[in-house]
Amino acid sequence: MDETHNKGKCPRTKSSKVWKYFKISPKRKGVVICTLCQMELAYHKSTTAMLEHLKQRHPIVTRDGDNCKTKQRTLPSYLGKETQCTPQKAAELSKTILRVIVKDMRPLSLVEGEAFIDMIEYACPGFKCPSRWWFTKQLEKAYQHTLEDLKKDLKKRSSKITLTTDAWTSIATEAYLGVTCHYINDNWEMVSIVLCTKPLEDRHTAENIARWIEEVAEKFDFSLLDDVQAIVHDNAANVVKALRILEERHGVASLRCAGHTTQLIVNDALKEPRINKALGAARSLAGYFHSSDVAILKLKLKQEQMGTAQHRLAQDVAVRWNSSYYMIKRLLEQRWPVTATLSDPEVTNAAKHYLDMKADQWSLLEELQQALEPFEQATVFLSGQAYVTVSVLPPLVKALQKSTQTVFESAPVTTFQTAAAAEIASRLVCLSSSLNFL
Incomplete structure (x- = not known):
């Protein structure tokens, strides 16, 4: 008997077992839906396309002569093995989820998320994800285990x-x-x-x-x-x-800490009045390009026109090491796009003309960047964790002392060099000479 549609239901006569894995679309006439992957196929009273789909997308069926029936010998057993979540697999998957929470620093509420639960059910049908309270207990156990291992290692x-x-x-x-x-x-x-x-x-x-x-x-x-x-x-x-x-x-x-001490040296030496004024101007300029959407868009346009790297201006922060150096370096890199942007009346009106830095301030910042570079390199090196730094301190101090002897045309930068040399002598040299306990 021919298979016919019946108000969106499966045909009355189902001589092929493929109907266990397909259903008639309730919305579209002449369409069937695979219950394994939700893919839609055209249906014209023949199961051939459905069987071919199972072979290609779900290689679990074989043809049985010319009548295109599935061999139940392989289909149920295959699906049973794939959908069944054994206790061993469930335990391993739970451990993996716990590792995700710990390593990626995810909140325990992750396991309660609707999308997360859907993903787990899709990846491992039959697996019931434990509650957040179960993961809390496991996290506490893992902490105690790690604590005891660390104690033994420290011993x-x-x-x-x-x-x-x-x-x-x-x-x-x-x-x-x-x-x-x-x-x-x-x-x-x-x-x-x-x-x-x-x-x-x-x-x-x-x-x-x-x-x-x-x-x-x-x-x-x-x-x-x-x-x-x-x-x-x-x-x-x-x-x-x-x-x-x-x-x-x-x-x-x-x-x-030698790195912190180096930053104190730099901060004290930067207190020279003219340097302070130039840094203040740079700070105002960087701040404006962080707060004005129009200025940001115009700067990007000028950067494209001039072939300059499309970097944002950096702002210095008192508690961030080397931040004044990075602010100066980025501002000098973007000097001409910034200057061109500031000349646009849409960006800066008459009240904003104070943002224009003077030529002598640009020159001062150029030399100041050169003077600060050795201190930036020293601080970055001293901040490393993959190598020992304390044994390198004596030669590093000598290198910094030598860098302060570089001659600059700018009087304020020369004053910075003199002040930095004095600070190195009073702070870092004393620190280096105190390493007698090693």
Whole structure:
């Protein structure tokens, strides 16, 4: 009997088993839908196209002579194996999801997302994703396991651990104390592990900071006296005092961060009045091109016309190392597109003419960039974690001292060089000569 349509339902006579995997489209006449992949096929009373689709897209059927029937010997068994999620596979998939949460720093609410659940069901039919509370418990177990492994590893590094510590404030103005340990593992690879990022709710007194560092050592079962070679820290007065307290209590050596010290040298030397004024002008210019949509669009147009790299102007931030150098470098790169943009009355009206920098200010910034470049290179090098930096400090200090002897035409930059040389002598030279504990 011929197969016929019946109000969107499957034909009454279904001599071919392919109808287990196809259905008549309820919206389009003469169309069937594959229930495995939702693909639509034309249907003209023959199952040949459907069977061919299963062979090509779902290679699970074979032809049975000329009547085009499926061999049930392979089809159900294939689908059964593919849709069944074994306990072993479910456990491995759950571990993989947990790893995604940890490695990619995703929120636990990820597993409750509708799209995420749909994706998992599509990738592994039959798998029921555990709840966020299950993942929370597993995360706590994984943390404890990792903590115990780290304690054992640190035990093997007696007197070979170095700590770095820093008190910092987030964008949300929340204060934290970070403590990181550094050591060389059995494969002679440098390892850096953040031991804690502690929210600071009490006053940041030297005594409190010293106590917080002691708590970290106690939590991870290592001795500040016997296991820690030195603690590297910034130049904040309360932190310096805290490390003196720890030295008195535990005999642990401390070392000021050479990168932070270098930035203090640069910041002090940049206080020359004419340099300050030129930096202020550059800062205003960069700020304007960050706040004006019209200026941004016009600058892009000028960059295209002049064949200049389409970079945005950089702004300096007081707490970001080398940011003044990067602001100057980018502004000099974009000098002519910026100047051309400022001459456009649609961008700058009469009230904005103060943004035009004078020729002597451009010349000053050109020389200042050259003077700052050695300090930028030194800071970037000192910020590295894949190599030891403390042993390079003596020759690096000499290189910086030599760089301050470069002769410039600009009097303000010459003043900067003189001030930087004096700061190097009072800060970095003393720091370099204090490395007698190594």
